[in-house]
Amino acid sequence: MSAANKAAVRVALAGQSLIRHDPLPGAGAETLALAELLRGCDAAFTNFEGSIAGRFGGWPMKDKAAHGIAPALLDVLKNFGFTHLSLANNHAGDLGPNGILSTLEETHARGFTVAGTGPTLTAATQAGLGGGLAVVAMDAGPWDASVYASDGVEGGPGRPGVNRLKVSRRLGLPPEVLAQFATLAAQMGDSQRLKTRVAVGFQTPTPPGCQSFFGLTLEAAAAPEERWTIDEVDLARQEAAIAAAKATGALVIASLHTHHWPADWEKPAPWIPGLARHLLAAGADLFVGHGAPVLHGMDLIDGKPAFYGLGNFMFHSQRQSVRPHPSLWRSILAVPSFAGGRLIGLDIHALRLGGGDQARSDDRPGLWRGPEAAAFLRAWREETPPAGWNGGDGLLSLALGG
Template sequence: MRAAVEVLLLTLTACTSASAPEVEPTGSTPSSASSEPAPSEPAPSEPALPDPVLAVVGHATEPQLELSRAAYRRIVDGDLDRWRGRDVVAGIRDVERRPGAIAVVPLDEVGPTVVAARVAGVDPVRDDPRAVELVVGGDLMLVRGVPSAAGALRPLARRLRSADLAVANLESTLSRDGAPTQGGDSFGATPALLGPIRRAGLDVLSLANNHAGDYGPRALVETVDVLADSPVVPVGAGRDLAAASRPAYVERGGVRFAFVAFNAIGETPRATRTEPGALSVRMPPRTGPLVAADLRHVAAVVRRAARRADVVVVLPHWGTQYTHEPEDIQRVVGRRLVRAGADLVVGGHPHWVQGVDAVDGVPVLHSLGNLVFDMGPARFPVQAREGVLLEATFWGAELRAVRLAPYRMDPTTYAPRLLGGPDAAGVLADVWGASTGPYARR
């Protein structure tokens, strides 16, 4: 899935050796006499890998720079104030404040609030042998008007399967053993849906949303049980509060991840000590005002998970539908989750992409939009068929990079297809326009 360490080291070594030529000279092989060093000179050796390796970083909202070895050398030599219209500034904090600026920093200082340039085709963060890739998708609803679950998932399946770990929010049941609770907006499937989900490469599914209870408590518990008996791990719902509060623990590449999910929208019952439902936080705009006891409980779950795992990812179902702007209360709750130990917060429910905040360097993504949902053009604007995949790179417990891959769903099959060029830039502009701090496009 990623380049071999030898390729990475050789490329970066070549990039940082100021005396190394871009291309080996052609011609006859030098004679043995000419290749012997003079007695007074040290014997030649392979160029040493710098310690620490240097990275060129740009603003989080800018496309990733693609540098040749020669361009990389010119920038890291330190004798440039500007490069191709970009100011060369002192460090990461300066880049965070200035879109269009770049900086040279030690590779081990690179984090999710900046983007490291690729050098001669090598991404120094994602191609590092320590890298573990987590992909998170948005709201996934594969029934009702979606003609084929397998067909809808197929365009992104390779991207999901290539990650070390792939996660989404399942907006339906896997059982219809009960009466529908939301009329035509009751989303119920059978265990057969698990096949396309698994083949698409998903490893963890959040059930902490306003549709996990669409066919009543028995169907909710059966959905949890179907997933628990499969390779796909459920989180955020269960037969009682203890089960719904239980994090999903998954290990990849020597990194232990914990996922905690909660629903703030209602409709699915709140799990209690004796009744099934979703782990819930009552808060605006749908179930507010904020109930402090609910948030304290979730924060305690996050703290306990942080003691048992290297990385804690929190998946809230929150916010207002059909807007790019997060509610102020989402930012309040996001800060509390980070203080409790969350290393990444990734929200859903609004059906549109929303902005990104950084809380003490931890990204809080308020909504990734729909991954698959039957929101066709007859009733919904194009924003309901647009979203982003979050691609997060960890080195051990450290989050080193976040990238957003924009897509748009087909208006009849609802299959999401990755975008490029102006279309991708348009989706990302909706994200950055509602973001704050280092993720704001000023």
């Protein structure tokens, strides 16, 4: 049934899920209440951060933080109530193309609607569609090209991988600083090295008006700044997938994962709000960001919610160094409601995930209530533009009318 034909649709949107063990056995009231809430929604979405060690085999592609896990751990997401998964992220390729194929096989076997990876780029870009909700999921890196899907080059086979949205950075520098870099590049042989690599086809020329310095692209600016550019071909491919999904009558989630974080991880990268606007204009009903393991704010853009970063839902990181950071263990569950394909309301539930919390020694996500949860949501709300929020004690609600 399409979303437009239902009286009301509630969609749960969670942060990223990095799983190492099952948090449900022995769980307390907070976790069980969260699972009940997820199961009570028409659909529930998370970004699955991992690669399944399954039938296709594979090898760890990293020396650190490789998250290859057993297929049975996908049952954790199923038992919580999740129905839709983004697979486009930095851990999707942790076991190479083999892990991509095993993850697709095992998620499909459990009835998940998934998006963001595939045996080819065309397949990885296509929306996952189920239950009136479609997902177009993409990853903006920065990762090696081998992580990303390909339709094949020069008649060769396609490559299983992630749906790529290429984002590139230039450094804007004052002219006198640029001149210093140009002198250094010439003295150290980098300029000649670049000319040789371009001449033999190993590298593309530096864009007009720019100069290269040991792999960095530099251009003139009044003051030092980072300048970001989204690849037009990649963006058009995402927009076409969104439009095709919207044509089915489904509600559409545009999901972005990226590790291009600014110096302040508490804020989204400056190019993300503009991207959200593009994807919503292409037909998406929701924009959902993941990547930074902390919560970011949101906007309503032409009546559509854009969550720039939902932080974590489960964060079973192997890095003990992350545990003292409290912002990693606080997040939200967003539950927008739709009628006739239009947003009519939004609930925001405070979550705490254990981990670094001195009051909790486990890694179980759970609904968070009480004065501390109310203060947490109040601080988040103060950075969130829509007016008219109501509630407290761990729950905020926004009514938008029919």
